[in-house]
Amino acid sequence: MRNLLMKVSYDGTNYNGFQTQPGGNTVQDLLEDAIELLSGEKLKITASGRTDAGVHARGQVFNFYTASKIPVERWCIALNSRLSEDIVVTDAVEVPLEFHSRREAKQKTYRYTINANQFPDLFNRRYQFHHHGRLDITAMEEGLRHLIGTHDFTTFASRKSTKPSHVRTIYDAWIETDTSMCRPGTRDQGIIHTYVTGSGFLQHMVRIIMGTLMEVGEGKRTPESISVILEAKNRATAGPTAMSTGLMLWDVEYDITSFVKPDFA
Amino acid sequence: MRNLLMKVSYDGTNYNGFQTQPGGNTVQDLLEDAIELLSGEKLKITASGRTDAGVHARGQVFNFYTASKIPVERWCIALNSRLSEDIVVTDAVEVPLEFHSRREAKQKTYRYTINANQFPDLFNRRYQFHHHGRLDITAMEEGLRHLIGTHDFTTFASRKSTKPSHVRTIYDAWIETDTSMCRPGTRDQGIIHTYVTGSGFLQHMVRIIMGTLMEVGEGKRTPESISVILEAKNRATAGPTAMSTGLMLWDVEYDITSFVKPDFA
Incomplete structure (x- = not known):
């Protein structure tokens, strides 16, 4: 075997x-x-x-x-x-026979992609959420930073979550904006990729983070409010669950570099 | 009106x-x-x-x-x-009422995309031709240069073409290779975008150019042979018609900058 x-x-x-x-x-x-x-x-x-x-x-x-x-x-x-x-x-x-891909996963990275240009990006339409109207990307970056660290993420978990603990660690979270498709003279803001790396993720966690972060970008919430709602441990205090279309499991990392070919881990 | x-x-x-x-x-x-x-x-x-x-x-x-x-x-x-x-x-x-989008087109650019990595690029699979095996990209670039200029492109036109003249001008043709998706330690060569800008194009012209250019990349033809078959004015001397999936009408340009908004032309 x-x-x-x-x-x-x-x-x-x-x-x-x-x-x-x-x-x-x-x-x-x-x-x-x-x-x-x-x-x-x-x-x-x-x-x-x-x-x-x-x-x-x-x-x-x-x-x-x-x-x-x-x-x-x-x-x-x-x-x-x-x-x-x-x-x-x-x-x-x-x-090795004892290796288990869920239990031994050290960290996972998800990417959520928002198209903040006027028009859908036709050739990537299945992999983006098209957001209408201006987003304050700096405020979103600031809001995101409040999630880094070890927290109880009940606020950002589906109410259906049956996990015994909602404590998870976010190691890093950052935004990369690609403005190569922006058309001059328009209000196009580019393609906004948000990356979140953590020890593990609860059901709908990245999508609720993104639904809330878009409200920060729209000026409906302050970046600091992310800390406040995290403390509340209450799903009702967060924003909506963002559409699944923009979400991609980007990478899963393991401590297995010693026995796999170099390009795997 | x-x-x-x-x-x-x-x-x-x-x-x-x-x-x-x-x-x-x-x-x-x-x-x-x-x-x-x-x-x-x-x-x-x-x-x-x-x-x-x-x-x-x-x-x-x-x-x-x-x-x-x-x-x-x-x-x-x-x-x-x-x-x-x-x-x-x-x-x-x-x-203006007299403007005609076909007659007044000054030049057109097509892009043909070859995926020369081991695996299909899942998220761009509809917009790429997946080529198996190594391609000599330098030889392809050299072959492409022989097409630049004003020539009778009968060799690179569908036999069904009913156009009275097959003389067209290629203003520029170049290759851009994106290696960002290449996996270390593999034979991945990247995503090869070939751009061809010309006064106009005959039926299947870019696809026959690309089918022939891939044979140059595979070492089945020399770059110089492109000049020879162009002279022959005979479709049978060229390579196969490459699959339509990799082809994209990239841009059409006009002399209308004076009366349109700046981001159009």
Whole structure:
């Protein structure tokens, strides 16, 4: 038996999220179907975590146990030829049997993309939330800084969260603005990418952070109010849950650099 | 009566090309339907030229005559709300009645995008041709330079072309390679964007140029052979017609800077 660890990118637009659920049509289902087609094994994969319906991933990570003799370097191409073109397995390595892609994840980074130009960016429309009207990006950056550190994130968690603890650590959070598509003489503000890196994330956490941060950008809240509502530990004090379309699981990091090929971790 | 000039972007994936044809489902049809919904006028638009099925446009240009009193600055938003999300009108200006978007086009630029990385770029898969195997980009750049100037482009035109003359001028042609997505330790070569600017283009011209240029990149032809086959004026001497998916009408330029808003031309 071998334990294989893989990295996968997907366009979440057409799926009911990553994790298997009664309605079917999930990324996990398609990955397990492709593995079965390839190795004949009906197995379950373990991912670093779930992503919601419509959320994308640049670097989701999963592992599974296989008795197949297929060399590890053959798996990516073999799986991709059995997958829909909106799911691409980009890396595969063998890891020790005890390795678990959720429990050993050290940190995750999500990216949320807002298009703050007048018009939708046609060619990236599935991966952006199009915001109408001016945003104060400096105020958003300031608001974001109040989230860094170890906090109880109940304010920024779905009311449906069943996790025993809502304490998480945000290691870093920053905004990168791409103004290359801005048209001169317009009020175009560019494509605003917000990155949040943390130990783990609660259900809807990044989307509620972004819904609240956009209210900061719109001048409906002050940057300092982020600290106040964080203290309140009350979902009702935060803004709306931003649309899933702008969200992408950017990267998952592990302490496994010693036994994987250099470009994986 | 007013003559309105507009710029439109579209994702050509789901359409039978730009120009109205018996099978329907063209970008032109959808634009004319949206105009009719807005102004009540059943009219025909004139574009800078056609694009084939599956070809995209960043900056296609068209004009039409309207009796509508709707102010020109209202047209973009009004049309976009009546169009599918894969067609976006980005600019609208009033031009003199004699202005004709095809006859007065001074030059056009097309961009063809090759993904020369090991894996498809998931999030841009509709806008790239994924090339397997190594390409000699320097040789492709050298080959491209042989096309610059005024030539009879019969070699690079569809055999179905009915144009009385195949003489066209290529003003400039260059390659820009984006290696930001390349993964260290792999044979990834990056995203190769080829731009070709000319007075006008024959049917399939850019796609035949690219199919031939990829053979140069693969070492199947020398860069100098481009000159030789150009002289031959024979379609059979060129390479295959590259897939439409990588092609985008990048820009159409006019001598109209004096009477349009600065960001249009």
